[in-house]
Amino acid sequence: MSVMTKKALSSSLKAMMERSSLDKITVKDLVADCGVNRQTFYYHFQDIYDLLSWIYKTEALDSIINYRTYDTWQQGFLKIFHYVLDNKKFCMCTYRSMGREHLELFLHQAVFELLMGVIEEVNANMQVRLEDKNFIANFYTYAFIGIMLEWIRNDMSGDPGIIIDRLSVLIEGDMEKAINKYVKSC
Structure with a gap:
């Protein structure tokens, strides 16, 4: 009930x-x-903002749980784009209101968890401190969120698949490099 x-x-x-x-x-x-x-x-x-957070968590976050690997992060990120696109009016209304912080928190949680899964996989045979892994995940999370918020700000014009492809080309191999740099600094 x-x-x-x-x-x-x-x-x-x-x-x-x-x-x-x-x-x-x-x-x-x-x-x-x-x-x-x-x-x-x-x-x-x-309050209504608590309900708003619950909506984002249950409708979108749970749908990307299986896409937190090095080989599937693109699909997980694409699912986030499609959730926003499929709920365009709802997300735009949130974005243009006092609830914008909830949209940004939802995006941060979704992207951060997705990227931490990738970082944990890449880090499997290395010893990197948790705060360093968090820093790497936050760095990429804010970059991804910035791209997504710009896409939302521009009325979601642009194909999410193309955006993901461009991101993939841009960061290919970068997480391994970042992890390796932190291994060397430990």
């Missing part, structure tokens, strides 16, 4: 964001649209 209620609330929020900006949607409006009471909403979420 709990997951069904959360999904109903998320569906209502996404539908409302098709018609209105996130900043104008209240919990009162949301529960009226969904047909539940305020107490039910607050049982599950602290």
Whole structure:
């Protein structure tokens, strides 16, 4: 029952964001649209932004769990692009509102976890400190997020597949080089 209620609330929020900006949607409006009471909403979420975070986590993050390897990171990143594209109105509304931070946090978590999987695989036979691996993952995460946010800012024009191909060419072999540099500095 709990997951069904959360999904109903998320569906209502996404539908409302098709018609209105996130900043104008209240919990009162949301529960009226969904047909539940305020107490039910607050049982599950602290506020609308908490619901927004839950939507991004459950709809997108879980779908890339199997793409955190050196050979599959491109597919995982492409899945993130396609999620944003498939939910264009919802993501654009988030991007253009006070909820933008939640979109950026979602992107950071998704990309960071994906890249950490790659770094762990590349690092398998080497001893690199966790803080160095985190630094490498953050460096690439912010580069990827910057590219994605620019793509969103430009109304998602441009083929995500081409963007991923260009990224792949640009960074091929770079993670191994970075890991090796940190191995030498230990």
